Amino acid sequence: MKAIQRVALATLALGVAFTSGCEGRHSTKEIYYLISANAALPYWQTAAAGYKKAAAQFKVTGRVKGPDGYDPQAELVELQKAIEAKPAGILISVADISVLQPGIDAAVNAGIPVITMDSDAPASRRLYFIGTNNLEAGRLGGRHVIEKLGGKGNVVFFTISSQPNMDERLKGFKDVFASRPEIKIVDVVDIKDDARIAFDKTQELMALTGPKKINAFVCLESASGKMVADAIKRSNATDRLLVAWDVNQDTLDGIKDGIIDSTIAQKPFTMGYIGLKGLDEVFHAPPKQLNKDYRVDSFSPYPVFVDTGTSLVDKSNVDIYIASAAEGAK
Numbered sequence: 001m002k003a004i005q006r007v008a009l010a011t012l013a014l015g016v017a018f019t020s021g022c023e024g025r026h027s028t029k030e031i032y033y034l035i036s037a038n039a040a041l042p043y044w045q046t047a048a049a050g051y052k053k054a055a056a057q058f059k060v061t062g063r064v065k066g067p068d069g070y071d072p073q074a075e076l077v078e079l080q081k082a083i084e085a086k087p088a089g090i091l092i093s094v095a096d097i098s099v100l101q102p103g104i105d106a107a108v109n110a111g112i113p114v115i116t117m118d119s120d121a122p123a124s125r126r127l128y129f130i131g132t133n134n135l136e137a138g139r140l141g142g143r144h145v146i147e148k149l150g151g152k153g154n155v156v157f158f159t160i161s162s163q164p165n166m167d168e169r170l171k172g173f174k175d176v177f178a179s180r181p182e183i184k185i186v187d188v189v190d191i192k193d194d195a196r197i198a199f200d201k202t203q204e205l206m207a208l209t210g211p212k213k214i215n216a217f218v219c220l221e222s223a224s225g226k227m228v229a230d231a232i233k234r235s236n237a238t239d240r241l242l243v244a245w246d247v248n249q250d251t252l253d254g255i256k257d258g259i260i261d262s263t264i265a266q267k268p269f270t271m272g273y274i275g276l277k278g279l280d281e282v283f284h285a286p287p288k289q290l291n292k293d294y295r296v297d298s299f300s301p302y303p304v305f306v307d308t309g310t311s312l313v314d315k316s317n318v319d320i321y322i323a324s325a326a327e328g329a330k
Contacts (some may be wrong), residue, residue: 089279138172
């Protein structure tokens, strides 16, 4: 019996030591930065919530920076400020590769781990990318559009130019449409971070009839979905397909009401949450060489890409996402 008690006490002591060690590993003086591309959007607020939750669990400091609108130069300024602060790590979404890649490389060369999320700069010295497989997400949306249109029709896209993730989404749609010559891409509208452009352009396009009639509208970013829906609704049309992006409450409500057919759902909360955890791991177990190109290293300790997943949301499953959004808001 005494032997059993000694084993039990030893096990308990080991457990206490292990727990104490984990708690002692972190400190609020350990500071990480999330630099987002469009902080005012609900999408980025959700990503920040995931990031902050992980920071709270690890008992470290997680700071969220970035311009309220799409502004790569302003994002670069925030990146440069973060580098000057010499943080434990930086998680960043790349609004424009040409603007932000030099800053990412400068951070890594200064000894600061960088992981990209949502939108990547694959040729930079970032360690890896966390986010959506945007090419496959575009293909998922493309297959749905083909099915809903019966394989023929005119399609208009809304996007923000220069963003790598949206370019990949559009390519995914084009890949699928390539086998359907009766699906025509009439226009790709750059909304320039102003969703009102999407509203005005949709109103203009809704007036087209006959062979020029627009049969489907596809939003490759989260801001324009509601605006396009409002323009379609104002015209009293019920025969147009609208595919949105992300699960903003307005988008979910639009699906519920029937004005938006569907949306492609990403997982920004997961991106932020996994992003901070990944930076923490790198900070506490740093590689021998931080600025190495790990994409071409067969023995790399890091993946090239962490796919956080996508799904198509329509009337058949929208209630699940509405309930999830309500739960997440608590």
